Amino acid sequence: QKEVEQDPGPLSVPEGAIVSLNCTYSNSAFQYFMWYRQYSRKGPELLMYTYSSGNKEDGRFTAQVDKSSKYISLFIRDSQPSDSATYLCAMGGGTASKLTFGTGTRLQVTL
């Protein structure tokens, strides 16, 4: 079993839809949770950072962490074609000595 599981997609949604991206993990020591956005032929760009459980909102983006279920989510409201990218979750902390990344979910927002 991978330490972090992420559905690779691709996920295709119409413009304006609400998108839900998810990761599950097995290491209960993880404390820091991040979402990165990666456009084609670009490096990953930090989108959201959350410490421990709870919600964090930034514009159209909301990150949720449920440590009891070992489940994190990224919601995108009013999705735009410019949101088309690969979204990677990452986590670390506790006894981990490095960040662990999901494989990424490819999102396509269509007109």
Next chain:
Amino acid sequence: SAVISQKPSRDICQRGTSLTIQCQVDSQVTMMFWYRQQPGQSLTLIATANQGSEATYESGFVIDKFPISRPNLTFSTLTVSNMSPEDSSIYLCSVAAGGYSTDTQYFGPGTRLTVL
């Protein structure tokens, strides 16, 4: 956040040759990292490079194949030695926002390497 540049952005190389990738940061940082990203796979950490000490390599990666230099707090290089087609990948450098390996990391644009 740090601004990170990498050179070259892409290259096509012959089997058996070596390529050195440069990573430049616009501010002084303690920890720099080198990753490999292959299609459909997670980012794989190659090594952690701290200024003034030897790089720390992850399981499956060795210094002879991926020598790293870290001469100062804003610059690092990764060399991919004696390349084979299996080394074709995107190579990314990143820096930790704080002083810990599990802090938020900021990434460079990547170097797309193709080995023929």
